[in-house]
Amino acid sequence: MRIGVLGTGMVGRTIAASLAKLDHEVMVGSRDPAATLARDQPDGYHNPPFRAWHEQHPGVKLGTFAEAAAHGEVLVNATAGEHSLDALGQAGEANLGGKLLLDVANPLDFSHGMPPSLAVCNTDSLGERIQRAFPAAKVVKALNTMTAQVMVDPGQLAGGDHHAFVCGDDHDAKAQAIELLTGWFGWRNVLDLGDITAARATEMVLPIWLRLLGALETPMFNLKVVT
């Protein structure tokens, strides 16, 4: 399958590497691919330069947001939440239309210090903003409640006995998303929380995720809904 992953940070890289390993044709997109490749210092999130990662993953193509979006039959928004709407605008509505857009981003706002707050929450969400801005895209919010390494390999925690959540307005796209999470990464427990307004709920998990990160001193955890 051709997959476009928007964003070259740790989340985008982790997802892209995992999908490429499954022999999918993956293109990651950035604002300015030449600049992305030229960078030789860690980025603002302390990720090593993209170039070093890319040398180890030569099967993953790099393009602009528009090229990656045009490439993909399915798209993943793995940009930093503060840049997501802009990045998707550069991707271009025509390249998003009719496609499943897995939105794994979170609207973290670092401007008030650590831990970050949310730039939007409670009565709106990044997922909804994306769906409103690009009505032809089939936005499914997914996997945004865990660290990237858990997104792509749930089995490493308690044999996969924990939960991912999806929400979105398009029923078929959600069904496809659940199928892909299972097929790609081995997710066994995916809960459908409803329409895209439920993105408020999953994005608002981030504050407790960040506190748990502090308490547990590792990002390698996830939530399980126990009944």
Place this chain on the structure above:
Amino acid sequence: MRIGVLGTGMVGRTIAASLAKLDHEVMVGSRDPAATLARDQPDGYHNPPFRAWHEQHPGVKLGTFAEAAAHGEVLVNATAGEHSLDALGQAGEANLGGKLLLDVANPLDFSHGMPPSLAVCNTDSLGERIQRAFPAAKVVKALNTMTAQVMVDPGQLAGGDHHAFVCGDDHDAKAQAIELLTGWFGWRNVLDLGDITAARATEMVLPIWLRLLGALETPMFNLKVVT
């Protein structure tokens, strides 16, 4: 132990009944005890009249917020979040001072329809507002991420293999809270998320709790942090 439970709704009743069963001296507090007893219709949250419950739990005393707060060596804020600050004001700072105040309330805002949003979140919380308004109280936010029946009997879900969270500024009060949760209700897994600002995080769990309530069609669930 003498315990004051502020609030006569389902959460206050469930906690009071559970503590009375353990032979603690429990007084629940309401704004106007005579009116609370006179009511013969379900309240705004569809709870049956307090009187019917009270007849089945004669060991639990009923008093004003001030009387219940004066009575308790340890206090529980089980009022509806929108009324908590007012109720605690009526309880009186002198009756709160130096005492552990377990704050199990959530700042749910039903004014925008269902599911409710939060009246405060992200950069502030009800727990923090209570601590700021009553600096002499030792506020520990706890148990607000689950339904009342799970608060008092975690063992009924997966043998108790799931989590409660506490946060607060007073280290000793937090240690006492954890001890009480274990001794009273059998909590085995209590995670300390830090100072009272972490109440933002646990209160912001409510949106996903409400979506899970819709998806699972039962409130009998809780979150487990899987590592």
